[in-house]
Amino acid sequence: MLVGYARTSTIDQQAGLEAQVRDLKAAGCEKLFCEQVSSVDVVAREQLALALDFVREGDVLIVTKLDRLARSVSHLLQITQTLEEKGVGLRIQNMGMDTSTPNGRLMLTLLGGIAQWEREVMLERQREGIAKAKAEGKYKGRRPTIKPEEVRALKAQGVRPADIARTLGIGRASVYRALADDH
Missing domain, CATH: 1.10.10 (Arc Repressor Mutant, subunit A)
Structure with missing residues (x-):
């Protein structure tokens, strides 16, 4: 069975979630697990946990992009180990990657490391930009959400x-x- 997992970080990203669902259905997924929650909030990723629990030997879990699945290389390896122990494959659509092959597993690990590095560099630049804006008195933070x-x-x-x-x-x-x- 082909099982799809779709995730966006916020509820404001409805179009992104709909696009993922469309692509997963087009790939032939019979069962979909979808959620709108930050990847760093592991506790709240209930649909991912349900998907990992649902899949059985011979199934394939499909995601549209690697960053929709895991927040770090260690998290990615943990997920792939869980899938491997259950005899479940993993496909990442935008990379054309399938972990049922040795080359696919190697590429997943390498690209997962690059993706984590890329995210850490982006966050570092963001922190530097905020610090600079604060020093110049330009950073006010986000608008208050409460009255x-x-x-x-x-x-x-x-x-x-x-x-x-x-x-x-x-x-x-x-x-x-x-x-x-x-x-």
Whole structure:
């Protein structure tokens, strides 16, 4: 059975997820696991865990790109070992890679290392750019996602912090931070 896994980092990337699903269906995937969650948030990658649990000997797990599957070389090797132990192949569409061959496994490891290096270099440049912008007084961070006055108004009405968070679509910690700013 061909099993597809699609992931985008945020819910704002709906078109990217739809494109992955389209490509996986075109590849013949009979079962799809999809999620919109950051690759670094391993705990929240429930659909990946379900996909890895679902696949059986002889199946092939297909992803459109390597970075949709793993966050680092060690994570990639962990996933491929799990698949290998179950007798499951892995295909990465944009690379034309299939781990059912020795060459495919070698290329996966090499390209996984390059992908991790590329990401680390990008993050390093990003940190340098932010530090420079802060030093020049140009970096303000992202816009606030909460309005403290709304939090305080709901709290004044006797609404519990968890309910305030749910009502405003924010985290409970944000509610407490907004309330702490009063003191």
